[in-house]
Amino acid sequence: MLQHDVLIVGSGLAGMRAALEVSEDPSLDVAILSKVHPLRSHSGAAQGGIAASLGNSAEDSWDLHMFDTVKGGDFLVDQNAAELLAREGPENIFELEHMGCAFSRDEQGRVAQRRFGGHTAPRACYAADRTGHAVLTVLFEQLLRRGVKVYSEWYALDLVVRDRVCQGIVAYDILTGQIEAIAAKAVMFGTGGYGRAFRVTTNAFASTGDGVVMAYRSGVPLEDMEFVQFHPTGLQGSGILLSEAARGEGAHIVNSDGYRFMADYAAGRMELAPRDIVARAEQSEIEAGRGVTDLQDSVFMDLRPIGEERIRYALPSVLHLARDFAGIDPLVDPVPIQPTAHYSMGGIPCDINGQVRLKDQDDAPIVGFFAAGEASCVSVHGANRLGTNSLLEAVVFGRRSGRGILDVVKDLEPTSIDEGDMARAIGEVDKHLRADGPEKVGAIRAELRDTMMDKCGVFRTDEQLHEALADVKSYQERYERSSIDDHGQTFNTDLLDAVELGHMLEYAEVIVSGAIARQESRGGHARRDFPERDDDNWFKHTLAYREEDGPRLEYCAVNMEPQHREAFPLQERTY
Amino acid sequence: MAEQRFIIQRYDPDSAESYREEFSLDVQPGQTVLDCLNAIKWEQDGTLSFRMSCRHAICGSCAMKVNGSSMLACQTQVSEAVELGDPVEVAPMGNQTVIKDLVVDTTKFVAQFERAETWLEPHEDQEPPEREYRQTVEDFDHWSHASTCIHCGACYSDCTVAAVDEKFLGPAALAKAYRFVMDSRDSKREERLKFLAETEGGIWDCTRCYMCVQACPKDVLPMDAIMELRALSIEAGYTNNHGSRHHKGFASGVRKRGRLDEASLPIQSVGITRLLTLNIDAHKEMLGYTPGAIRLLKTRKLLEAAKRHGASQDGREHIQRIFEEVEAEKHHHDVDADAFAAEFETALGSG
Numbered sequence: 001m002l003q004h005d006v007l008i009v010g011s012g013l014a015g016m017r018a019a020l021e022v023s024e025d026p027s028l029d030v031a032i033l034s035k036v037h038p039l040r041s042h043s044g045a046a047q048g049g050i051a052a053s054l055g056n057s058a059e060d061s062w063d064l065h066m067f068d069t070v071k072g073g074d075f076l077v078d079q080n081a082a083e084l085l086a087r088e089g090p091e092n093i094f095e096l097e098h099m100g101c102a103f104s105r106d107e108q109g110r111v112a113q114r115r116f117g118g119h120t121a122p123r124a125c126y127a128a129d130r131t132g133h134a135v136l137t138v139l140f141e142q143l144l145r146r147g148v149k150v151y152s153e154w155y156a157l158d159l160v161v162r163d164r165v166c167q168g169i170v171a172y173d174i175l176t177g178q179i180e181a182i183a184a185k186a187v188m189f190g191t192g193g194y195g196r197a198f199r200v201t202t203n204a205f206a207s208t209g210d211g212v213v214m215a216y217r218s219g220v221p222l223e224d225m226e227f228v229q230f231h232p233t234g235l236q237g238s239g240i241l242l243s244e245a246a247r248g249e250g251a252h253i254v255n256s257d258g259y260r261f262m263a264d265y266a267a268g269r270m271e272l273a274p275r276d277i278v279a280r281a282e283q284s285e286i287e288a289g290r291g292v293t294d295l296q297d298s299v300f301m302d303l304r305p306i307g308e309e310r311i312r313y314a315l316p317s318v319l320h321l322a323r324d325f326a327g328i329d330p331l332v333d334p335v336p337i338q339p340t341a342h343y344s345m346g347g348i349p350c351d352i353n354g355q356v357r358l359k360d361q362d363d364a365p366i367v368g369f370f371a372a373g374e375a376s377c378v379s380v381h382g383a384n385r386l387g388t389n390s391l392l393e394a395v396v397f398g399r400r401s402g403r404g405i406l407d408v409v410k411d412l413e414p415t416s417i418d419e420g421d422m423a424r425a426i427g428e429v430d431k432h433l434r435a436d437g438p439e440k441v442g443a444i445r446a447e448l449r450d451t452m453m454d455k456c457g458v459f460r461t462d463e464q465l466h467e468a469l470a471d472v473k474s475y476q477e478r479y480e481r482s483s484i485d486d487h488g489q490t491f492n493t494d495l496l497d498a499v500e501l502g503h504m505l506e507y508a509e510v511i512v513s514g515a516i517a518r519q520e521s522r523g524g525h526a527r528r529d530f531p532e533r534d535d536d537n538w539f540k541h542t543l544a545y546r547e548e549d550g551p552r553l554e555y556c557a558v559n560m561e562p563q564h565r566e567a568f569p570l571q572e573r574t575y
Numbered sequence: 576m577a578e579q580r581f582i583i584q585r586y587d588p589d590s591a592e593s594y595r596e597e598f599s600l601d602v603q604p605g606q607t608v609l610d611c612l613n614a615i616k617w618e619q620d621g622t623l624s625f626r627m628s629c630r631h632a633i634c635g636s637c638a639m640k641v642n643g644s645s646m647l648a649c650q651t652q653v654s655e656a657v658e659l660g661d662p663v664e665v666a667p668m669g670n671q672t673v674i675k676d677l678v679v680d681t682t683k684f685v686a687q688f689e690r691a692e693t694w695l696e697p698h699e700d701q702e703p704p705e706r707e708y709r710q711t712v713e714d715f716d717h718w719s720h721a722s723t724c725i726h727c728g729a730c731y732s733d734c735t736v737a738a739v740d741e742k743f744l745g746p747a748a749l750a751k752a753y754r755f756v757m758d759s760r761d762s763k764r765e766e767r768l769k770f771l772a773e774t775e776g777g778i779w780d781c782t783r784c785y786m787c788v789q790a791c792p793k794d795v796l797p798m799d800a801i802m803e804l805r806a807l808s809i810e811a812g813y814t815n816n817h818g819s820r821h822h823k824g825f826a827s828g829v830r831k832r833g834r835l836d837e838a839s840l841p842i843q844s845v846g847i848t849r850l851l852t853l854n855i856d857a858h859k860e861m862l863g864y865t866p867g868a869i870r871l872l873k874t875r876k877l878l879e880a881a882k883r884h885g886a887s888q889d890g891r892e893h894i895q896r897i898f899e900e901v902e903a904e905k906h907h908h909d910v911d912a913d914a915f916a917a918e919f920e921t922a923l924g925s926g
Contacts, residue, residue: 036626036628036634036636037636037681037685039634039635039725039726040626040628040629040634040635040636041634042628042629042634044629044633044634044725045629045631045633045634054706090706093707094703094705094706094707097707097708098697098703098707098708098760099695099697100694100695100755100758100760100761102715102719102722102754103707104715104719105710105711105712105714105715106712107712108709109709109710109711109712109714110706110707110709111707127719127722128719130633130723133633133723133725134722137722137724138695141693141694141695142694142695144688144689144694145692145694145696175674204628204629204630204634205627205628205629205630206628237605238630238631240630240631241631316794317633320632321631321632324632324650324652325605325607325631326605327605327652440617441617441621442616442617442618442621484621485620485621485622486621486622486624488587488588488589488622488675489589490588490589490674490675491588491624491674491675491678492624493616493624493625494616494621494622494624497621
């Protein structure tokens with residue numbers, strides 16, 4: 001059994017920021033474990049920016065940032081968390097800047113800021129259109145400087161929790177195929193989102209919700225899983241992200257008539273309305289027969305109004321992505337785009353210090369278990385996240401989790417993992433290596449992704465959601481009869497694909513179940529059959545507990561108690 | 576839709592067997608090499624192993640050799656690959672040990688960043704400002720391209736020096752070192768330049784073959800960064816090394832004679848003072864030139880080189896003027912190593 005004081009699972013922004021904070025105490029033994037090398041983490045794919053009310057471009061304040069976040073999240077935002085996000089934003093940006101982050105500069109040499117959807121001030125600090133990459137890189141550099149231990153290309157299989165006390169994890173060394181127990185007094189999950197269950201997605205192949213499902217299996221409920229953000233500007237077909245920065249810089253979105261249809265949906269903000277609203281507007285135009293290209297499944301984003309020089313300087317990645325992956329030169333032609341599954345608002349419930357809590361009547365903690373970033377649900381994004389708030393959340397709450405761990409870890413007892421704790425993980429790997437069933441992982445996964453996209457996508461109905469649930473159940477059964485080709489020990493990615501599909505099938509059921517139950521439209525969850533927001537019945541977070549025959553749903557209240565100001569009252573969300 | 580053949584270099588770690596395997600599949604227009612590898616893995620042979628994640632050229636996982644050159648599989652259209660060779664040959668990256676199929680051991684590559692300490696070293700003696708450090712747009716634009724490295728290893732895979740020298744820090748780590756040398760927030764500029772100029776496998780080991788710039792899927796331009804580091808290290812006075820002595824000997828020979836003085840260059844590179852003081856390493860280095868010198872003697876090239884006295888008077892004067900102009904320029908601007916080199920080559924041509 002391997003042992004550390006603190007083990008961080010996941011090496012994106014949240015995980016690395018937490019590890020950096022914990023490493024401030026040299027007496028603590030901290031390690032990071034990740035199924036990909038830290039520099040491959042999906043945080044690096046974030047493009048447009050990281051929000052903070054620096055006020056470098058125009059007057060701004062944390063109150064305003066908090067309000068935009070709460071409204072952007074359709075008021076399902078825990079206001080104590082949104083307050084912290086906004087208040088601690090600037091100091092976190094300056095800290096990253098002091099670490100060497102390659103932020104683009106304004107004429108005064110300060111961190112440059114640009115406009116972004118749903119934000120009333122130009123608040124997005126950016127590094128051209130590769131902001132996530134710039135922040136991820138600088139955090140990894142500083143971890144190297146500190147000499148933090150990294151288990152690179154290790155895959156966590158199980159979280160071990162005994163009597164609501166976290167013991168550590170069971171992990172699989174991808175290089176050797178060995179399964180090891182890693183005990184730790186404190187474990188933090190920064191394992192990312194779960195967008196891979198959708199056919200059209202911006203997410204990396206790695207974004208398979210592993211951490212979320214491990215927590216779920218260990219008895220932790222999952223919060224607000226039905227809220228999945230569809231980003232309005234995915235490249236047609238692949239769903240590869242074209243940054244919202246394009247719209248921030250002035251790109252237009254038009255339908256087959258060449259009409260800037262956002263005038264009909266959010267006249268006050270046009271293309272810079274929040275993502276859920278723009279995505280729904282696009283989907284509505286497409287369904288009304290005003291889509292573009294032969295398939296009529298997309299609309300056009302036109303970057304030409306921005307001007308060639310500015311596109312080249314501020315949006316080089318957008319330019320390259322359109323050229324490399326769609327064969328379109330945005331300097332010459334508009335780019336076909338469509339809604340693409342992008343961000344997971346739901347996740348592992350935790351408090352503002354990253355402490356995982358059941359959010360039941362006693363609000364009981366899982367001692368020694370923390371979460372931050374997209375895998376967690378603080379809930380700072382509520383029903384819909386604003387662009388550039390995710391990187392900020394990962395950094396702010398990664399740091400807060402690190403501090404939360406520092407606050408308690410020395411009082412925690414040493415933990416241990418025995419053979420019984422490892423049995424499930426060993427059994428799972430063994431089962432896949434021995435299975436000889438007729439079903440193939442790739443085929444089931446493709447069908448799952450179709451189901452989730454077509455029946456649990458931008459717009460949802462009771463009928464389609466029930467079909468989706470039946471589909472998912474049937475895929476779960478077929479999965480039991482699946483087999484893989486690779487039975488080796490070394491770098492067996494075939495095996496990992498199978499394990500990941502198991503996770504996707506598990507959380508897909510939670511998404512669909514939550515969506516069926518929530519009979520209203522709020523943020524990223526849009527029901528055709530219940531088009532209005534229903535605060536009387538649904539102003540509450542969903543909590544899904546794992547039971548034998550599927551998730552059991554309960555609910556908890558939204559936090560309306562910020563520390564430094566009054567809560568923003570519920571209001572109609574128009575732009 | 577058209578059928579496309581792929582030949583994939585495989586390695587089975589259990590049997591330690593290497594082999595090439597052909598696969599055929601239908602390819603749609605717009606599909607990338609990674610799309611095809613995934614289709615092969617998911618539909619034909621699940622044992623095929625490779626790294627991949629973001630599939631849009633930012634995570635850096637899927638660098639491999641396609642028809643002999645290193646690139647990101649996700650960023651390479653099959654239609655482009657076919658232009659380089661049909662069937663499309665896919666092989667693991669070079670200069671690294673293969674673990675399985677297209678997966679290589681990146682330990683050595685990653686360790687180079689640690690060796691070059693490519694992270695910001697803040698000023699210890701002063702508190703950081705309350706807000707951000709100020710950096711001008713021009714300052715930022717000068718080095719930010721080098722910060723776009725996604726650590727994919729494509730440059731290292733195609734590096735001709737890494738192929739023969741395990742100790743070479745490699746294009747990616749050197750470009751990243753350059754980024755910190757140039758960043759005004761860093762406190763270790765001098766130490767970095769000294770290290771990069773003097774360590775074994777540092778900036779002077781690059782042969783300027785340009786492969787790294789060609790392989791890089793981003794805008795890092797590693798070789799340009801290395802050349803700029805050379806100029807900066809000479810400026811900073813780190814000249815007590817083979818590379819900069821060679822540079823200096825090269826330039827002074829041209830300045831004096833109006834042409835390259837091949838006969839005396841080795842002596843100048845090793846260092847006359849070091850040779851006279853019987854520095855053992857210097858004499859070993861000198862011995863290293865012997866096989867080449869013998870070859871030159873055999874072909875009478877060295878003799879010819881020694882016999883020639885240099886360029887014509889006109890040519891020499893022209894070259895002198897170039898040196899003077901470049902020196903005057905240096906007082907006004909940062910040294911532009913490439914411009915310097917280009918002028919040099921023009922001068923040699925006219926000499």
